[in-house]
Amino acid sequence: MHTDAFDYNLLTVFDAMLRERSVTRAAAQLGLTQSAMSHALNRLREFFDDPLFVKTAAGMTPTIKAEALSETVLEVMTAMRTRVLPQASFDPATMQRTFTLCMTDMGELVFLPPLMKRLRVVAPHCKLRSLQVPVPQIEALLASGDADLLLGSVQTAPESLFRQQLFMHGFVTIVSTKNRQVREALTIEQFESMPHVTVSLAGRTSPSYDAAFESQGLKRNIYLHTPHFLSIPLLMEQQPELIATVPEELANVFSRYGIVRVVKPPVALPPYALSQYWHPRFHHDPAIVWLRQLVKQTFDSYPETDVSSDARPVPRRAKSGRSKRNT
Incomplete structure (x- = not known):
């Protein structure tokens, strides 16, 4: 200089x-x-x-x-x-840092256990913190460094953020293990008549499977809207007649506890992408680059994984020939 x-x-x-x-x-x-x-x-x-x-x-x-x-x-x-x-010259083995991840309570069940397991091995002095924040606040949190990554499926993520797709998962329906009316699959009549629990996250659009139900002409009897995924199986234990359509990986976690079981919905539902998002300010930050790589590697083996090597800003409109599905 x-x-x-x-x-x-x-x-x-x-x-x-x-x-x-x-x-x-x-x-x-x-x-x-x-x-x-x-x-x-x-x-x-x-x-x-x-x-x-x-x-x-x-x-x-x-x-x-x-x-x-x-x-x-x-x-x-x-x-x-x-x-x-x-x-x-970033060295995860010696670094002492707390990484902050924005995610829902569902994200905590899906993302945190495998991430914690890997982090404790490769970066034993690092810690994790999770936040659940409304979508309008996400960009400011990531830009300020108060949060490092957003993990999940956010259809309305700000255009300025970078996104990398991690894996694809579908939707399934869960019912109480006490429910004897439903067998391996729901009939259309059962699906339309039984009371549904749906999750409405603050600042988010309706679940992506809503359009699939509407296109099939299905009408759901929505009894309860809740902002929390984790309350669903507990509610079903008390009210066995309730049903809910949730992400497949979350349903698999719930079913391990013997409170709910997974059944096929009466129509095929489109898969959805779980991704990681970050702010351009930290695109080249060695610690955040390493964290993104750790997240990518952790979920490489998940079913229907579709992770590309490069990341691009999240496109909401076609720009410069970029594909909306490429990450």
């Missing part, structure tokens, strides 16, 4: 001379020849109009001016070594 009058690379020469008190040893530390080191030292002397380091019995001793400059030079070089350079 240079200004009109000063080459900032000379600060490393000054720093080495302060610590080594020897032109020969300072040159060896910086990987310079002794001639190049002497030339750089002469440039420093010329700029500051001072010898800076003079030969004594104790070695190259700093002058009064060099002593006055030494504290500032050491502070600058320490900041470079401890704050700037580590950003270019």
Whole structure:
């Protein structure tokens, strides 16, 4: 780096001379020849109009001016070594950091367990924090760094965010294990007559399967809207006549606890994409790049995975020939 009058690379020469008190040893530390080191030292002397380091019995001793400059030079070089350079050589094994992820309570069940398992192995000093926030607040949180990634399926994600598709999952219907009326699949009559529980997340559009039901002419008897996925199986345990259509992976988690069971809905429902989103400000941040790679690798083996190597801003309209489904 240079200004009109000063080459900032000379600060490393000054720093080495302060610590080594020897032109020969300072040159060896910086990987310079002794001639190049002497030339750089002469440039420093010329700029500051001072010898800076003079030969004594104790070695190259700093002058009064060099002593006055030494504290500032050491502070600058320490900041470079401890704050700037580590950003270019990110080491997850030694880093201590809390990563913040925006997700729903469903996301906590689906994403967090496998992520926690991997994180504890490859980055044992890092921690996780999850947030559930309305869609209008997501961009500001990611832009400020108060959140690192958004994980989930957000049809109305801001256009400015980058998105990478992780895997595809479909929708299934769940019923209480106490419900004896429904067998392996729901009939259309059962589906339309039984009371439904649906999840309405703050700031989100209707579930993507709504259009599929409407196109088939199906009418749901919606009894309860709730913002929480996790309450559904508990409600069904108390009210066995309730049914709900939820993401398949979530239904599989619920069914492990023996409260609900998975059945086929009466019509085929389109799959949906679970993705990770991040702000362009942190697109090249080494820690966030590593975190995105960890998330991608964690869910590479999930069913119907469709993860591409590159990421693009989320397109809402066709721009420059970009495909809406490419990530």
